[in-house]
Amino acid sequence: MRDETIRDDLKASPRFQLEHQRRDFLGMAAMWSAASAIFVALLGAMRLPIPSVFPESNSRVKLGSVDLFQGVAVTPFVEQRLWVFSDDQGLYAISAICTHLGCLVARQEDGEFDCPCHGSRFDSQGKVTKGPAPKPLLRLALSVSPDGQLVVDRQQTVGPEVRLKV
Amino acid sequence: MAGLGEMIRESQIWKSIFRHPMPVDRRNRIVVMLTNFFLHLHPVSIKKQGIALSYTWCMGGVTFFLFLVETVTGVLLMFYYRPTVEWAYTDIQMLRDVHSLGILREIHRWAAHAMVITVWLHMYRVFLTGSYKPPREFNWVVGVLLLLLTLLLSFTGYLLPWDQLAVWAITVGSNMARAHPFLGNEGPGQQLLTLGGVDMITNASDARFALLAARDVGEETLNRFYILHCIAIPLGVALLLAIHFWRVRKDGGISGPL
Numbered sequence: 237m238r239d240e241t242i243r244d245d246l247k248a249s250p251r252f253q254l255e256h257q258r259r260d261f262l263g264m265a266a267m268w269s270a271a272s273a274i275f276v277a278l279l280g281a282m283r284l285p286i287p288s289v290f291p292e293s294n295s296r297v298k299l300g301s302v303d304l305f306q307g308v309a310v311t312p313f314v315e316q317r318l319w320v321f322s323d324d325q326g327l328y329a330i331s332a333i334c335t336h337l338g339c340l341v342a343r344q345e346d347g348e349f350d351c352p353c354h355g356s357r358f359d360s361q362g363k364v365t366k367g368p369a370p371k372p373l374l375r376l377a378l379s380v381s382p383d384g385q386l387v388v389d390r391q392q393t394v395g396p397e398v399r400l401k402v
Numbered sequence: 403m404a405g406l407g408e409m410i411r412e413s414q415i416w417k418s419i420f421r422h423p424m425p426v427d428r429r430n431r432i433v434v435m436l437t438n439f440f441l442h443l444h445p446v447s448i449k450k451q452g453i454a455l456s457y458t459w460c461m462g463g464v465t466f467f468l469f470l471v472e473t474v475t476g477v478l479l480m481f482y483y484r485p486t487v488e489w490a491y492t493d494i495q496m497l498r499d500v501h502s503l504g505i506l507r508e509i510h511r512w513a514a515h516a517m518v519i520t521v522w523l524h525m526y527r528v529f530l531t532g533s534y535k536p537p538r539e540f541n542w543v544v545g546v547l548l549l550l551l552t553l554l555l556s557f558t559g560y561l562l563p564w565d566q567l568a569v570w571a572i573t574v575g576s577n578m579a580r581a582h583p584f585l586g587n588e589g590p591g592q593q594l595l596t597l598g599g600v601d602m603i604t605n606a607s608d609a610r611f612a613l614l615a616a617r618d619v620g621e622e623t624l625n626r627f628y629i630l631h632c633i634a635i636p637l638g639v640a641l642l643l644a645i646h647f648w649r650v651r652k653d654g655g656i657s658g659p660l
């Protein structure tokens with residue numbers, strides 16, 4: 237509106253045009269600052285769905301004095317969702333979590349494992365004998381703590397040949 | 403009596419709400435539509451075949467009706483449900499055995515099943531009648547998003563009873579997210595996202611973890627699904643519904659028979 241009252245010769249002057257560019261620059265700078273601030277804040281908010289502290293219990297759990305497992309063929313741990321086995325080479329742990337979609341497998345009388353959700357079957361060593369499970373049951377890393385307790389790490393897997401020698 | 407009606411219609415309160423005369427002629431019938439918040443999403447007038455049941459199946463309308471049923475019963479159920487491991491299962495049992503209006507939970511469940519069916523049938527009808535074609539292609543996309551949100555509402559609601567079926571269904575369902583490309587820790591492209599030899603996508607940072615708020619279904623998952631189910635997803639649905647209905651009108655109304 238004000239522009240209409242300004243004479244054309246004034247509008248054409250370099251000083252007038254400079255003023256306008258400066259005003260546009262400040263306005264755009266303010267707008268882009270606000271936009272980038274909102275963008276960065278949103279990026280920060282995207283971090284929120286990932287909690288900083290894992291709510292579940294520690295992945296390393298003490299299972300009991302290591303002497304208790306010597307010569308005991310199989311010991312189930314319902315809470316930890318695993319079995320500890322013992323053979324003449326040492327101790328090993330098999331996870332009860334089906335490698336298909338995460339249900340808990342059941343150990344049968346004959347030592348094989350059945351998954352109730354989609355019918356996967358595993359032999360007594362955890363190898364797949366019937367699908368749809370794509371991989372054998374996980375072997376979990378065992379170690380002995382300084383106070384002589386058997387420790388399992390449910391986040392660390394080992395090969396099927398690994399045994400804890402005591 | 404006529405005098406009383408006249409008095410009400412002439413009162414300031416009435417006139418402040420309805421800012422037009424009675425809809426007795428064509429002009430005022432149009433004004434009623436245009437000034438009413440709930441009707442303004444709809445066209446002032448539609449073609450007769452636009453409401454032919456054999457053509458539309460009314461599946462979109464039924465889906466919206468079921469969404470309203472879900473909202474009303476859902477709000478009432480929230481009064482009796484606590485989303486904690488300690489109480490969730492018991493509260494659902496109490497709805498069946500103790501509270502006199504526990505049948506609301508059954509209505510909520512059946513309406514949810516029905517809504518998934520009707521939203522698919524609505525999509526099927528739109529496909530069969532070619533109503534996804536220009537100029538309605540954007541509304542088809544909005545509809546696909548609404549379908550996804552409907553399925554997500556079903557998925558998140560499934561966990562809330564916190565029984566064995568719920569926990570294992572969500573365990574299985576969320577485990578599928580492990581295989582998602584780039585977003586799941588066992589999906590293709592997971593190896594590409596490493597920084598200095600450290601995997602960025604692990605079982606503690608992938609899509610499943612964001613969904614469950616943990617490595618396994620637990621108390622945090624229950625809380626997260628409850629908030630998604632009751633607040634976040636319904637808000638998104640409400641927003642998209644408004645756009646969906648608005649675009650039906652702006653894109654030329656319900657498409658006619660070919």
